[in-house]
Amino acid sequence: MKFFKQLGVSDETLKSLEDIGFETPTPIQEESIPLALERKDILGQAQTGTGKTGAFGIPIIETTEKQAGTQVLILTPTRELAVQVSEQLKTFAKYKKLGVSVIFGGMSIDRQIKDLKRKPEIIVGTPGRIIDHIKRRTLKLESIRTLVLDEADEMMNMGFIDDVKFIMSEMPSENRQTLLFSATMPPAIQELVTRFMKDPTIVKTMKQGGSDPQIEEHYTIVKELEKLEVFTDFLDVHQPELAIVFGRTKRRVDELTSALIAKGYRAEGLHGDITQSKRLEVLKKFRNNALDILVATDVAARGLDISGVTHVYNFDIPQDAESYTHRIGRTGRAGKEGVALTFVNPVEMDYLRMIENEKKKTISALRPPHKKEVQKSREKETFDKIEQWKSENTNTHTFEVAERLLEQGEAKEVVAALLNEFLFSRTDDSIQLSFEKPLTRKGGQRRGKGQGGGKKPFRKGRSQGQQGGGRNNKRQGGGGRPQQGSQKRQGGRTFKDHIK
Numbered sequence: 186m187k188f189f190k191q192l193g194v195s196d197e198t199l200k201s202l203e204d205i206g207f208e209t210p211t212p213i214q215e216e217s218i219p220l221a222l223e224r225k226d227i228l229g230q231a232q233t234g235t236g237k238t239g240a241f242g243i244p245i246i247e248t249t250e251k252q253a254g255t256q257v258l259i260l261t262p263t264r265e266l267a268v269q270v271s272e273q274l275k276t277f278a279k280y281k282k283l284g285v286s287v288i289f290g291g292m293s294i295d296r297q298i299k300d301l302k303r304k305p306e307i308i309v310g311t312p313g314r315i316i317d318h319i320k321r322r323t324l325k326l327e328s329i330r331t332l333v334l335d336e337a338d339e340m341m342n343m344g345f346i347d348d349v350k351f352i353m354s355e356m357p358s359e360n361r362q363t364l365l366f367s368a369t370m371p372p373a374i375q376e377l378v379t380r381f382m383k384d385p386t387i388v389k390t391m392k393q394g395g396s397d398p399q400i401e402e403h404y405t406i407v408k409e410l411e412k413l414e415v416f417t418d419f420l421d422v423h424q425p426e427l428a429i430v431f432g433r434t435k436r437r438v439d440e441l442t443s444a445l446i447a448k449g450y451r452a453e454g455l456h457g458d459i460t461q462s463k464r465l466e467v468l469k470k471f472r473n474n475a476l477d478i479l480v481a482t483d484v485a486a487r488g489l490d491i492s493g494v495t496h497v498y499n500f501d502i503p504q505d506a507e508s509y510t511h512r513i514g515r516t517g518r519a520g521k522e523g524v525a526l527t528f529v530n531p532v533e534m535d536y537l538r539m540i541e542n543e544k545k546k547t548i549s550a551l552r553p554p555h556k557k558e559v560q561k562s563r564e565k566e567t568f569d570k571i572e573q574w575k576s577e578n579t580n581t582h583t584f585e586v587a588e589r590l591l592e593q594g595e596a597k598e599v600v601a602a603l604l605n606e607f608l609f610s611r612t613d614d615s616i617q618l619s620f621e622k623p624l625t626r627k628g629g630q631r632r633g634k635g636q637g638g639g640k641k642p643f644r645k646g647r648s649q650g651q652q653g654g655g656r657n658n659k660r661q662g663g664g665g666r667p668q669q670g671s672q673k674r675q676g677g678r679t680f681k682d683h684i685k
């Protein structure tokens with residue numbers, strides 16, 4: 186293992202790395218930094234989570250001169266990734282004080298024009314808006330010496346390949362350094378490499394077999410109508426610290442999020458129709474542990490830099506191995522272990538086999554947890570919670586009420602009644618998701634069922650509470666049942682609210 190200093194990183198940049206806790210380089214950083222400092226072209230086959238931003242970002246800070254015009258252009262597939270990359274670069278450049286601007290669609294173009302006039306040394310952006318500025322001549326490429334394509338395969342998947350080619354052909358090729366990072370190398374990316382890069386050095390961090398061995402990969406066979414229940418059973422047994430759940434469609438993400446919230450989990454959804462400000466808010470919550478579960482579509486989760494994801498659930502199996510690799514790559518990052526679990530409808534087994542074949546890896550089968558296991562986990566969670574509440578409770582009034590309560594009945598009865606009311610009755614079993622058609626069988630056959638006849642709209646059945654006399658109603662009446670996804674699984678709050 187080497188230290189950053191041995192790789193040729195300056196004291197000034199070392200200091201900024203120390204500030205953010207980067208003590209030693211990750212493998213891809215160790216390989217890439219010396220090469221990039223020599224201004225070599227690099228083809229990095231690396232997933233997010235390997236430290237690839239540092240692999241190109243740290244040497245870029247070193248080779249960029251202050252006040253010598255815009256010298257670096259970094260293209261990313263999504264706005265979020267652009268923001269994340271620019272933020273990391275700003276932290277790397279803290280002492281060198283280089284200007285880093287972020288440019289993407291949906292933001293005021295006038296403000297961007299103003300920003301560009303100041304000639305930031307580094308620009309990070311998404312291809313579409315960058316082209317807008319090139320065409321308006323508000324961004325001139327003459328002084329660019331370094332081009333980075335981050336998550337090139339994602340840019341291709343999102344239909345940006347022609348935009349990328351246009352940008353590359355518009356910029357000076359002489360003395361240009363190109364750094365291309367991609368988790369996979371489909372032919373279109375290889376073509377970019379041959380056409381635009383100069384004798385690139387290949388830097389790979391993915392071990393043989395395709396994905397990171399830190400990720401435990403499983404699948405479970407489950408019928409469509411049982412998915413939600415099996416999923417929450419797994420959640421209760423796994424007790425993930427942070428989980429990302431992938432759904433196939435926007436509707437799926439919305440429904441699954443609502444269902445999880447109704448069942449008492451702290452979940453929020455992300456998909457293409459969610460506004461930029463809401464996305465940023467959700468991501469912030471997720472990073473700050475104010476959320477346990479992020480439900481997302483493939484597109485929404487692209488390029489997200491979220492560390493600490495312990496579990497990835499493919500609630501719906503992805504269509505291909507590439508998407509599978511990207512999805513599960515959200516966990517097992519920065520040397521930590523992760524678990525990936527894919528739900529497979531029996532008619533979708535061909536897709537699982539195809540993923541296994543492409544990745545040259547067997548994904549192991551996992552049976553759904555037994556009800557007893559689920560119950561044991563829920564009880565353990567309850568005990569842990571009660572311990573936590575006990576240690577946090579400083580409201581003296583509650584002790585007085587407790588005393589009065591205990592005078593009225595047996596301690597066991599009182600505790601059992603409270604548990605039943607506030608914890609064990611929280612599960613709303615009446616929620617159903619709309620029927621989502623499984624993937625078409627390989628070979629073209631469609632599943633007969635589900636072409637309309639099997640469709641069941643998302644609905645919450647009329648629960649006792651809605652009819653007037655039941656528990657849910659009482660809970661709501663007490664003002665305690667939280668309605669927003671961000672305050673879930675906290676039956677204790679409800680209890681506190683009741684006795685205030």
Ligand code: AMP
Nearest residue numbers: 207209210211233234235236237238519
């Ligand atoms: P990336 O693959 O660039 O998205 O990085 C994944 C995560 O690892 C980010 O949260 C980085 O801040 C973190 N990271 C990257 N390099 C290092 C390093 N050398 N030491 C500690 N953390 C790192």
